[in-house]
Amino acid sequence: MTEAYRVGDELPPLEIPVTRTLIVAGAIASRDYQDVHHDAELAREKGSPDIFMNILTTNGLVGRYIIDHFGPAAALRKVAIRLGAPNYPGDVLRLTGQIVALEGESRALIEVAVTGDNRIGRHVTGKVIVAVTEGGDA
Template sequence: MSTHTQQSLEWTSIRVGDEIPPLDVPLTASVIVAGAIASRDFMPVHHDLAYANKQGAPDIFMNILTTNGYVARFVTDWAGPHAQLKSISIRLGAPAMPGFLLRFTAVVQRTERQGDLGLVDIALRGATDIGDHVTGNVVLLLPASDRTRLGKAHQRDETIGLGLIVDVPRTVGG
């Protein structure tokens, strides 16, 4: 179980080249089936091993809605609750199957002020034991005009590095 920071990144503290803390998702049949059914995707390849085998897949594999969901979680675990996703563009590669570790990593590729908002374009990768499951980009917006919109006045701790405004311990588990 993960705990989520209640605070958000300040857009002005984000730099091109910043790395996003990795997210590790150990994959099990339960993880894959839970995502498929929560997204209302009843395609048998996501829950029925015999069916998946018949389709040429060695095991059941994660559905794309769940992949998108983990991508969204990965970037908002980092950016915080004020982040508004504008787009998720992904290319699917190796299927994400039980027994693998799915590890998300990402780098900030572009930032751009848009009035009161700041855009962040993130290039990401979700890799498994047999190669990249997903590669692509997420574009999000954060408030960028004044700090009061992020709640209270913050004392930014320069030693934190990425500019994360931390007042809640932040851990990410599997």
């Protein structure tokens, strides 16, 4: 089944509306109570125009994007992200991915380069390694 995957394959993009609800829910679900992720007034006092998404939520969304594509039997082995432009409420995060390497036994370790852009610029750049198992592809 890993023949189904080739270096250069692009994952369908995923557009995620960056709502205030997503930012707050993601922060709380990740146990991150920093006020810049839920209190717009305090965020502005600290010089930010509004609340913004925390890095754990971005990480979670990248993981979701990959597993949505490769299916529930696939297993994340590594997620490495670097953040750039913040995700403020009202924006849209557009995740894209491309397979950049197939490794391991029967080439079942797939390395995907992920980017996520919003209206300001590049929110996230990342590399994900996901293991797909026999019969486990979506």
